[in-house]
Amino acid sequence: MARRPLPRILSTGSAQIARSRELARTAADSATDVLHPLITTTRGLRRLASAGRRRWAETPRDRRGPLLFLAASVVLVVVLVPYGPLLAVVTLMAAAAWQGRDRTPPDPEGPDESQIERLQVLYDALVPYFSAAEDPSPLYAHGGDWETVFPTQEFDDSGRVAHLVIRYPAYFPDGEAASRARIQQLLAAKSGRGREYLFDWDEEGNELTVSVLSPLPTDIAAQRFVTAPGETVLGFTDPSRVRRTLPLAFGAARRDVPPVVWRTGIRSTEPHLLAVGQPGSGTSTLLRSIALQALPHGDVLIIEGGGTGEYACLAGRDGVLGVEIGLDGALAALEWATGETERRLVAANRARQAGDPAPEDTKRPLWILLDRPTAFTHLAEADGREDPQSLLQIPLRHGRAAAVTVVVAEQFDALDSLSEAVRRHTRARVALGPASPAQLEAVLGAPPHTTPVDDVPPGRGYARLGSAPVHRLQVPATPDPYDDATSDAHRQAVLDLLPPRSTPADTQTPAADGDTPAVADTAVGPEPSADGETTPAPVEASLPKIVLTKTATPQDPGRQTATPQTATPQAASPQTTAPETALLERPVLETAVPDAAVAEAAVAKVVAAE
Numbered sequence: 001m002a003r004r005p006l007p008r009i010l011s012t013g014s015a016q017i018a019r020s021r022e023l024a025r026t027a028a029d030s031a032t033d034v035l036h037p038l039i040t041t042t043r044g045l046r047r048l049a050s051a052g053r054r055r056w057a058e059t060p061r062d063r064r065g066p067l068l069f070l071a072a073s074v075v076l077v078v079v080l081v082p083y084g085p086l087l088a089v090v091t092l093m094a095a096a097a098w099q100g101r102d103r104t105p106p107d108p109e110g111p112d113e114s115q116i117e118r119l120q121v122l123y124d125a126l127v128p129y130f131s132a133a134e135d136p137s138p139l140y141a142h143g144g145d146w147e148t149v150f151p152t153q154e155f156d157d158s159g160r161v162a163h164l165v166i167r168y169p170a171y172f173p174d175g176e177a178a179s180r181a182r183i184q185q186l187l188a189a190k191s192g193r194g195r196e197y198l199f200d201w202d203e204e205g206n207e208l209t210v211s212v213l214s215p216l217p218t219d220i221a222a223q224r225f226v227t228a229p230g231e232t233v234l235g236f237t238d239p240s241r242v243r244r245t246l247p248l249a250f251g252a253a254r255r256d257v258p259p260v261v262w263r264t265g266i267r268s269t270e271p272h273l274l275a276v277g278q279p280g281s282g283t284s285t286l287l288r289s290i291a292l293q294a295l296p297h298g299d300v301l302i303i304e305g306g307g308t309g310e311y312a313c314l315a316g317r318d319g320v321l322g323v324e325i326g327l328d329g330a331l332a333a334l335e336w337a338t339g340e341t342e343r344r345l346v347a348a349n350r351a352r353q354a355g356d357p358a359p360e361d362t363k364r365p366l367w368i369l370l371d372r373p374t375a376f377t378h379l380a381e382a383d384g385r386e387d388p389q390s391l392l393q394i395p396l397r398h399g400r401a402a403a404v405t406v407v408v409a410e411q412f413d414a415l416d417s418l419s420e421a422v423r424r425h426t427r428a429r430v431a432l433g434p435a436s437p438a439q440l441e442a443v444l445g446a447p448p449h450t451t452p453v454d455d456v457p458p459g460r461g462y463a464r465l466g467s468a469p470v471h472r473l474q475v476p477a478t479p480d481p482y483d484d485a486t487s488d489a490h491r492q493a494v495l496d497l498l499p500p501r502s503t504p505a506d507t508q509t510p511a512a513d514g515d516t517p518a519v520a521d522t523a524v525g526p527e528p529s530a531d532g533e534t535t536p537a538p539v540e541a542s543l544p545k546i547v548l549t550k551t552a553t554p555q556d557p558g559r560q561t562a563t564p565q566t567a568t569p570q571a572a573s574p575q576t577t578a579p580e581t582a583l584l585e586r587p588v589l590e591t592a593v594p595d596a597a598v599a600e601a602a603v604a605k606v607v608a609a610e
Contacts, residue, residue: 041093044100048092115155119146122161122190129183130168139169156212160192166208174203177447181437183208188451196450196472198238213238213450216474217257218457221493222289223249223476229297230265230365232290234430234463235473242471260463260471262428264365264405270466271400274418274426275409276443281433282459282475283409284310287369289478290407292497295319298365298403301337303330303388305375313481318499327379327388334391337368337404341395344402366404368395374410374417389419396425412439430473432461444470 032039059067078084111119123146130140130149139149154163173179184199187210191197200209216236225233226246233246236257245256264271273290277283291300291314301321302311315323324330344362351358376388395404408422412435431443434454441447444464450472452462459475479486481494 037097040100040102041096042100044096044098047099048096111153111155114159115153118159118161119150119153122146122164122187123149125186125190126166126168126183129179129186130172132169132171135169135171139167160195161210162212164191164210166210168206168208170206172206174201174206174208181447184451185437194453194455196453198450200449213472216460216472218459218474218477219250220248220257220474220476221490222292222478222497223493224497225259225293227261227293230263230268232262232264232293233476234260234262234286234290235459235475236260237463237471237473241469260465260473262465266400266403268400270428272396272406272426273408273428273430274422274443275407275430275432276412276415277409277430277432277461278412278434280458281461283411283430283432284371284480285459285478286430286432286475287311287371287407287409288314288480288494289476291320291367291369292478292494294365294367294405295499298367300367300369301333303333303368303370303373305330305370305372307375309482310371310480313494313498316501318502320499327376327383327385330373330376330388331386331391334368334388337366338391338394340366341398341402341404344404345398348401363403366402368392368404368406369409370407371409372411372414373408373422374414377417387419389422392419393421396421412443415443427466428464430461430463432459432473432475435461446470448472 056064078088081087123140123144124142126149127140127142127144131138138144149167150164151167152163152165153161156162168174180199180201184197187199188195188197191210191212196213196215198211198213200211202209216238220236225248227233237260239245239258242258242260244258244261246259247254248257262270262273275283275286287302288311291302291311294300295317296319299319299321300314301324302314303324304311307325309325311323314320322329322333324333348358348362370392373389373392380387392406395402395406398404399406406426408418408426410418429444431440434456435443435452437447437452440452440462444462446464446469448462448470457474459473459477461473461475462470463473464470477490478494479490481491481498
């Protein structure tokens with residue numbers, strides 16, 4: 001279906017709309033200034049009329065007759081007196097103008113005594129940093145006046161600073177990150193803890209603007225975002241940091257919220273992502289949100305090192321190639337991902353050399369999501385096996401050209417265990433949860449422009465895409481729907497986004513017991529054509545599905561565990577345990593080898609490794 005283009009007024013008329021709004025606002029302000037006397041007089045007449053009606057309603061019925069006679073006498077006298085009507089109109093207009101005046105008490109000019117004391121404390125605290133002994137006329141001096149360095153100040157309802165402009169001397173090293181960090185930490189501590197402050201340094205004008213940021217919304221649930229293919233919404237940020245907004249649903253209401261959009265694909269400069277946080281900070285929520293956004297357009301392979309079952313809701317769904325929670329399954333899945341990346345590169349290269357477009361199976365995005373992969377590192381070292389992170393080098397290095405995206409989530413205390421390839425190729429970074437400025441700078445590569453706070457909700461943190469500025473981030477609520485602590489609204493929002501289950505019943509070989517592995521039929525190999533040439537099999541046929549379930553140790557020593565049909569008899573043993581895997585698809589890498597032989601060799605390798 002062809003996509004309808006956006007209306008021209010929405011795509012190219014934003015500047016004209018903004019200019020029209022400004023002109024309309026200016027015209028309204030000018031009309032208000034010109035018609036101010038008329039507005040005041042009309043308001044006063046309305047108030048006089050209301051006072052007259054109230055007085056008439058309060059007058060007893062037996063006194064209303066004399067009151068009417070008195071009013072008629074006054075009117076008769078005014079009419080008979082020379083210039084009486086004119087004087088009466090002038091008097092009425094003057095009374096209406098007096099009654100229609102603005103009675104709102106004026107705002108107090110300047111800060112009150114408590115606010116002045118707070119500003120003086122800030123001034124005294126900045127003296128050691130903004131003063132020099134050789135300065136003949138210092139801006140900051142002990143016992144000095146704060147009015148010369150704080151030209152603009154605003155306070156909130158609690159009396160704390162909400163907006164402040166600070167002037168500082170030109171010799172202050174505002175280009176050094178350490179000097180800036182000291183001033184920002186001092187201002188955040190003296191202005192009030194528990195709030196996030198935005199610091200805007202004007203190096204040309206020698207001014208620092210301190211603003212208090214409002215909390216980011218935490219009621220954004222998982223939903224379909226209005227994005228193009230290749231765009232992933234990591235979360236939402238401040239309106240002043242991005243130029244784009246997305247329409248979101250908040251129950252029955254809708255409003256526009258500025259997003260942090262991560263672009264992937266062949267032209268992406270940051271094709272891979274690293275998310276770091278403390279336990280409970282929301283890194284698993286971020287991976288679930290990314291998976292739900294990727295499934296409509298690509299395939300997802302999930303590897304969970306924590307073993308907590310955070311992604312069980314995705315197992316067996318359309319587009320989910322596997323949800324691995326064991327070392328054997330992680331190694332097998334990453335070996336397949338490495339081979340799939342190489343296959344895509346070879347197929348695309350052959351198509352380019354032949355002058356043909358790239359095959360469709362090389363364009364479909366493949367997402368590899370790893371949650372705490374360092375947990376497998378310790379298990380692999382203890383077992384003397386290969387570290388699963390070493391298998392990520394090819395998908396990380398060549399993933400952009402092969403439409404393969406790698407997302408890694410890890411905790412702060414295990415950053416040193418990440419491989420060099422992961423740290424080097426994941427240029428899109430996300431840091432969630434409470435963290436010190438040093439930790440944030442180590443992850444993001446640059447300090448944030450705001451002061452991090454200690455108490456933050458889950459999913460709150462910072463994001464930086466490559467060399468772009470650091471943004472505040474709030475991840476949309478995407479909890480595990482199988483968790484009992486999840487609210488009904490958020491659980492239903494996630495369930496509505498899950499694709500239907502796709503585990504076919506006819507691809508599994510039934511076994512005698514529930515503790516034996518079952519292997520699907522092998523893929524259909526190339527079929528010979530009428531002229532003797534080999535015709536490649538369809539893409540669906542070249543992707544065999546191997547369904548392996550956990551094998552329990554048999555109670556009877558004489559009883560042997562059933563082995564896969566495609567494995568050799570020598571590979572079977574009573575102690576064989578199949579890897580803990582949900583669904584794993586293995587495509588054929590070389591067309592010269594029959595598909596059935598490749599599948600048999602792959603299954604035999606897995607069984608022999610045990």
